[in-house]
Amino acid sequence: MSPHPRARPDPAVALLDLYDTALPHVYGYLLARVRDPALAEDLTAETFLAAVAAARAPAAAPPSVPWLIGVARHKLADHWRRAARDHLRVAAATREGPGVEDPWEVCLDALLARDTLARLAPHHQAALTLRYLDGLPVPEVAACLGRTVHATEALLVRARAAFRRTYPEGGQP
Template sequence: MQAEVVEQAQAGNVDAFRELVRDAAPRLYGIAYRILRDSTRAEDALQQALVQIWEGLPGLRDIDRFEPWTYRLVVHASYREAKRQRRWMASVRQISVEPSAPDQFGQVLDRDEVERSFRRLSPEHRAVLVLHHVIGLPIREVAEVLGIPMGTAESRLHYAARSFRAAFEADARSTVAWRAPA
C-alpha cells in the first residue's frame, strides 16, 4: 500500500504526498524533537526535511527504503538546525529556556533529571540514541539513516550511552546532595 502511494507521490501527485506526510510526520517530528529538544526548532527541521523529501522523491530509486530515507533527511535537517542554533546562541550569548513540548514517547524522558542529561549530549549522540532506543531501529539501519559506517554507529551509540549515563549519575548526585538536610 505505502509503495503505491510513494510511486504516486514520485509522479507528482500532491494528494499522495499529503498522505505520506500525514503518516510520517509524527515520527519525523519525534526524531527532530528528540535531537533538538525544542518544539519550534523541531518543527523547522521537519519543514526543511519535508521540502527535501518532496524535491528528492522523484530520484528515490528503492521505494522500500522510503522510511529510512526520510529518517536520514530529518536527522540531517536537525543537525543543520542545531548548528544554526549554536551560531545564533553564540552571537546573542543568551540561553532561552522553553517548556518542553508534550510528546508521545512516554513518561520516562519527561523526568527532569533525564531531560537535563539528554540535553547535554551532542545532536549526533542524541540522534543515534533516538533512532536506536526510541524508534527501535537496528544498529545497521541507524548507520544507514545517518550515512555513517556501521562501526561508527556502534561506537557513537556506545559513547552516547556512556556520556548519557555519566551526565545522569552526576545530576542524580547533585540532586541528592541538594535535597539532603544540612
C-alpha cells in the first residue's frame, strides 16, 4: 500500500526532535519570571501545545529554541492578562502627571526586586518584566499585552510607581 500522493508529513513532528533540547530552556525562561514551579510547568505545557498548532499552520517557521521562547513569552503574557482580569479589584496605581521625568536609573538588589515584582498586580508584573527583564522596546511590549503604545507607556509609568512604592526603603525587607 503506497501513501496518498497528497499526504505530507506532519510538520509538528519536528518539535519532537527539538523537545528534549528545548524543554529546559523554555521551562527555565518561564520559571525565572513566575517563580512558581507548578505555574511554570503549566505554562511550558501550554507553550508546547501552542507550538504544535503554530507548526502546523501554513508557511510556519521551522521550530527552534528561540522560536519556542517567543511562544512562551506570548503564553506568559496571556497568563498575566488572565490574572489581571481575575484581579480587577486591584485599585489603579496613582498616576504621575505628564512630563514627569523617570529615568529609573536605580541600582536594585536583584532578589529583593524579584520579590517586589511578585507582589505587584499581574498587569504591572507583565509590563515591567517584558520591558526591563526581557528588554523589549515599548512597541513590542504593547503588542505582547494587546495594548496600544500610548496605553503601554502609561501602564509602565503606573507600574514603575507601584514598584517604587512596594520596594522596601533602603533595600531592607
